[in-house]
Amino acid sequence: MEYKCKVCGGELRFEPELGKLRCPFCGTEYEMDEYADHADLHDHDHDADQGRKAKDAGFAQATDDSTDIQEDLVVFSCPHCGAELVTDKDTIASKCVFCQTPMVIDQQASGKFKPQMVIPFEVDKKQIEDLYEQYIQTKPFYPPEYSKANVIEKIKGIYLPFWMFDLNLSGFIQAQGERTMTHTIGDWIVTDHFVYQIDRKGKQAFDRIPVIASSKTPKDAMDALEPFDYSKMVQYNPGYLPGFLAQRYDLDERKTFEVSNERAQVTYQQSMTDTMAGYEMLQITNAQIKPVLQGANYTLCPVYLLFMDYDHDEDKLIAINGQTGKIVGNIPIDKKKRNRYFITRSLLACVVIEALIFAGFMLL
Numbered sequence: 467m468e469y470k471c472k473v474c475g476g477e478l479r480f481e482p483e484l485g486k487l488r489c490p491f492c493g494t495e496y497e498m499d500e501y502a503d504h505a506d507l508h509d510h511d512h513d514a515d516q517g518r519k520a521k522d523a524g525f526a527q528a529t530d531d532s533t534d535i536q537e538d539l540v541v542f543s544c545p546h547c548g549a550e551l552v553t554d555k556d557t558i559a560s561k562c563v564f565c566q567t568p569m570v571i572d573q574q575a576s577g578k579f580k581p582q583m584v585i586p587f588e589v590d591k592k593q594i595e596d597l598y599e600q601y602i603q604t605k606p607f608y609p610p611e612y613s614k615a616n617v618i619e620k621i622k623g624i625y626l627p628f629w630m631f632d633l634n635l636s637g638f639i640q641a642q643g644e645r646t647m648t649h650t651i652g653d654w655i656v657t658d659h660f661v662y663q664i665d666r667k668g669k670q671a672f673d674r675i676p677v678i679a680s681s682k683t684p685k686d687a688m689d690a691l692e693p694f695d696y697s698k699m700v701q702y703n704p705g706y707l708p709g710f711l712a713q714r715y716d717l718d719e720r721k722t723f724e725v726s727n728e729r730a731q732v733t734y735q736q737s738m739t740d741t742m743a744g745y746e747m748l749q750i751t752n753a754q755i756k757p758v759l760q761g762a763n764y765t766l767c768p769v770y771l772l773f774m775d776y777d778h779d780e781d782k783l784i785a786i787n788g789q790t791g792k793i794v795g796n797i798p799i800d801k802k803k804r805n806r807y808f809i810t811r812s813l814l815a816c817v818v819i820e821a822l823i824f825a826g827f828m829l830l
Contacts, residue, residue, distance in 0.1 A: 468545050468567065469708050472496075477546070477567050479709030482587035482768075482788070487705055498705050525552045529563040531622075532711070533682065542571055556680070558766075559625070559704075559712035568708035579714045580764075581702040583630070585694050587623060587710065587768040587788040594621060594770055594786060601793045607807070609800040617772055623788060625707065625766035626688070627679040627715035630696075631672070631726035632762070637755035638667040639738045643745035662745070666738045671760075675726040676767070679715035683771075684783060685725075690794040691787045694767055698789070702766070712766060719762040727757045 469478040469487060476491035487496040518541045528539055532554035542551045544562035551569065553560050558575045561568050575581060589597070598621075599614050610616070643662040648655060674696050678688040734755060742748055768788025775782075784795035 468569070469705060477708070478705075479568055480587065480706050481709075482590045485586065485588075487708065498703055525550075528552050528554065530557075530560045530711070532557055532560065532713075542569070544569065554682075554713070556714045556716050557712070558714050559707035559710060561709075561711075568710075570704045570707045570712075572704065574714060575704065575712075581627070581714075581766045582763045583699050583765040584625065584702045584706050585696075585699050585765065585767050585789055586706050588698075589768075589770075589786070589788050589791045591618075591621075591623070593791065594618065597786065597791050597793060598784075601795070602797075605797050607799045607804045608797050609803070611774065612797055617774070617784075620774075621770050621772045621784070621786070623710045623768070623770050625710060625712035626683060626769050627713055628676045628688075628765050628767050629679050629715070629719050629722050629726070630674040630676055630763040630765050631719075631723065631730075632760035633672045633675065633726060633730050634669065634758045634760055635672065635730055635734045635755055636669040636758070637734075637753070638665065639735060639750060639755075640665055640752040641739065641742060642749045642751050643742060644747040645745055664742050664745075664748075666741060668738065670730075670734050670737060672726075672730045672733070674763075675729055676765075677722040677725045677729075679717045679722055679764070680713055681716050682713075687783055687785045687794055687796075688769075691769065691785055691792055694787070694789055699765065706766075710768075715764065719764075723759065723762070730757065731755055 471489035474492040476489045478487040481488045529552045546567040547565040549564040641664045645660045770786035772784040
C-alpha cells in the first residue's frame with residue numbers, strides 16, 4: 467500500500483515535526499484524518515500473492531536489514547517499481563531498496579495483528595543528529611566507527627510493538643520492623659531492642675504498563691527508554707507509518723503479561739513499605755498479592771535503533787526514544803584511544819613536575 471500525493475502523485479511520508487503526511491516532491495501537507503479511510507489505496511488482488519517465503523523464492527537475506535534469520539524472511543513486491551522486498555515476517559512498514567518508496571504492508575497489520583493505538587514520532591532525523599552529537603561527547607573513548615558521520619545514516623526509525631497492560635493489584639504485606647533505644651538508668655546505659663509485626667493491606671491500579679512485544683528487541687534497552695507520553699497516544703492509523711519501519715508483535719499478551727505483573731508488584735510493595743517508616747531495620751516476611759487484568763492494548767511506539775557489530779563482539783545497541791529523544795546505548799571503549807589519553811596525561815604530568823623541580827633549583 468502506498469500513500470500518494472493528490473497533487474503530484476509522489477509518495478507521502480509522515481513528518482514528525484509537522485505531525486502530518488507530507489509530499490517530499492511538491493511539499494503538499496495532509497492531515498492524518500484525510501487518509502484515515504485508505505480502502506481506495508489498497509489493492510487486494512495485488513496483495514493476494516504477497517508474503518511468499520524468501521527461501522522458496524531463492525532469497526537468503528533481507529533487503530531492508532530487518533532480520534538475519536533466514537527462516538523469518540518473506541517477499542513482497544513494491545507497488546511502485548515491482549522490485550521484490552525481502553523482509554522479516556513481522557514487518558508492517560518498510561521501504562523499497564531500489565526506488566526508496568515507503569511501503570505499508572497492510573495485510574501484515576490486519577486481524578489480530580492490527581494495532582489498536584500508536585504513539586507517533588515527534589523527533590525527526592535532523593534532531594537525531596544533534597542529540598547523538600551531544601550524547602557521543604559524553605563518551606570520550608568511543609571508537610571512530612561510532613562517530614556521527616559513520617552512524618547517522620545507519621540509525622533506523624521504527625515503530626516497535628508493545629502491550630500496554632492495565633492491572634489492578636490487591637493483597638496484603640507483612641513485615642518485621644526493628645527499633646533500638648538507648649537510655650541511662652543511674653550508672654547503667656540500657657539498650658532496649660523492640661521488634662514489631664507490621665501489616666498492610668490495600669489496592670492499587672496501574673494503567674498502561676508497557677512491555678515490548680518483539681522477541682528480537684532487547685527488553686532492558688526498551689525499559690530504559692521509558693517513559694513515553696501517553697497523553698499523545700492516538701488511535702492507530704497506518705498513515706503514521708510511511709517513511710519508517712514498523713514491526714508487529716510475535717509475543718502475545720499471554721506471553722508478556724507476567725512481565726507487567728512483576729513490574730506492578732515491585733511498585734505495589736514499594737508503596738506499601740513506604741508507609742512503614744521509622745524503623746531501623748525492615749524485613750518483608752509475607753506477601754500475597756493478586757493481579758486482575760483489566761485490559762491490554764496493542765500499541766506501536768516510536769524508537770530509533772542502531773545495532774553495531776563492533777570488533778566481532780556482541781551487538782552494541784543504541785536506542786533513542788522517538789518521542790522524547792532520550793538515548794540509551796552500549797558504546798564500547800576504544801582501548802587505543804584510552805591508552806593514548808592516559809599516556810599523554812602521564813607525559814604532561816612528568817613535564818610539569820620536571821619544570822617545577824627546575825624552577826625550584828633556579829631559585830636556590
